[in-house]
Amino acid sequence: MNSAEPVPASEAVQAPLLQVRDLSVQFPARRGGEPLKAVDRVSFDIAPGETLGLVGQSGSGKTTTGRAILQLQKAQRGSVRLLGEDLTTMSSSRLRAMRRHMQFVLQNPYSSLHPRMTIGQILTEPLQVHRSVPPARMRERVAELLELVNLDPAMTQRYPHEFSGGQRQRVVIARALAVNPDFVVCDEPVSALDVRTQAQIVDLLRSLQDRLGLSYLFIAHDLAIVREVAHKVAVMFQGRIVEMGSAAQVYDTPAHPYTRMLLDAVPVPDPKLQRERLRLIAPEPHFVEGGDGICRHGENHAQTGTAEWHEVAPGHGISCRFWPAD
Ligand SMILES: Nc1ncnc2c1ncn2[C@@H]1O[C@H](COP(=O)(O)OP(=O)(O)OP(=O)(O)O)[C@@H](O)[C@H]1O
Numbered sequence: 566m567n568s569a570e571p572v573p574a575s576e577a578v579q580a581p582l583l584q585v586r587d588l589s590v591q592f593p594a595r596r597g598g599e600p601l602k603a604v605d606r607v608s609f610d611i612a613p614g615e616t617l618g619l620v621g622q623s624g625s626g627k628t629t630t631g632r633a634i635l636q637l638q639k640a641q642r643g644s645v646r647l648l649g650e651d652l653t654t655m656s657s658s659r660l661r662a663m664r665r666h667m668q669f670v671l672q673n674p675y676s677s678l679h680p681r682m683t684i685g686q687i688l689t690e691p692l693q694v695h696r697s698v699p700p701a702r703m704r705e706r707v708a709e710l711l712e713l714v715n716l717d718p719a720m721t722q723r724y725p726h727e728f729s730g731g732q733r734q735r736v737v738i739a740r741a742l743a744v745n746p747d748f749v750v751c752d753e754p755v756s757a758l759d760v761r762t763q764a765q766i767v768d769l770l771r772s773l774q775d776r777l778g779l780s781y782l783f784i785a786h787d788l789a790i791v792r793e794v795a796h797k798v799a800v801m802f803q804g805r806i807v808e809m810g811s812a813a814q815v816y817d818t819p820a821h822p823y824t825r826m827l828l829d830a831v832p833v834p835d836p837k838l839q840r841e842r843l844r845l846i847a848p849e850p851h852f853v854e855g856g857d858g859i860c861r862h863g864e865n866h867a868q869t870g871t872a873e874w875h876e877v878a879p880g881h882g883i884s885c886r887f888w889p890a891d
């Protein structure tokens with residue numbers, strides 16, 4: 566569809582905010598071998614005001630998925646439609662304009678804030694880049710943003726090192742919200758924080774979603790946190806989504822053995838230890854593709870596209886490639 570044509574209101578209301586189809590990212594092989602399929606034919610929708618939780622072991626492709634959606638990483642294949650427009654094919658000037666609608670909140674509040682910029686400067690920058698607020702209103706908008714994340718608006722002259730980890734993450738969130746985005750990728754937004762601060766930041770993200778109607782892609786190792794925030798959950802394994810459904814479906818009636826294994830892994834309070842543990846869990850042999858690629862549903866997994874997706878309940882599906890062959 567020509568993006569200059571207005572979308573009929575009825576369609577605009579029903580359309581998902583974000584529509585990802587067949588997204589694939591490959592990295593060149595280190596030494597000769599096969600290229601790494603970091604993201605392999607990933608498809609999902611996120612509605613306005615909805616959170617999709619993306620979980621999976623370290624290296625499964627979660628961050629690369631987020632980066633490819635935001636066009637910070639080139640995808641070899643697939644489409645990413647935000648507000649009805651395909652980000653993968655638009656001009657760079659249109660993409661610059663669309664960046665206002667999508668933002669990134671990263672894990673580490675220590676490295677994502679410039680140490681020699683004041684909080685005021687940090688929050689003013691995106692407003693200037695996107696010219697979203699007239700210069701005369703900048704101060705007011707910065708104060709508003711600080712209040713939005715429950716920080717004292719008098720803090721604009723302070724530097725990041727004067728803040729606690731949780732406060733810094735609030736600044737990172739305020740910076741992401743400065744341009745009034747519709748969609749935010751939160752990549753491990755609380756994993757660098759202590760448990761009490763984690764709960765506060767999770768509460769903040771939820772209340773901001775309610776107030777501003779934000780949509781989130783919420784990436785995290787910690788399944789307990791994802792359960793608290795996500796409406797839908799996608800489980801990633803070796804670049805593919807192996808199970809997706811409502812949070813209740815995936816957590817209460819997991820259909821894929823890999824999801825069950827992740828849920829069975831008792832969380833360890835120390836996030837570093839937890840990461841190590843998840844790294845060490847070797848998938849069972851039948852998770853690894855092999856044989857003739859034909860599952861008991863008679864689908865040939867050598868085919869591309871969504872043919873191998875098997876619905877176990879309305880809105881709840883798994884990738885048959887890993888469906889037990891018994
Ligand atoms: N720029 C890159 N060049 C080459 N390989 C990369 C690059 N970025 C990521 N990878 C590889 O792609 C795969 C997916 O990485 P990604 O960072 O997306 O995983 P992740 O699920 O976010 O992991 P974690 O939970 O540890 O953050 C990994 O094997 C990683 O080594």
Ligand SMILES: [Mg+2]
Nearest residue numbers: 627628629752
């Ligand atoms: Mg990651």
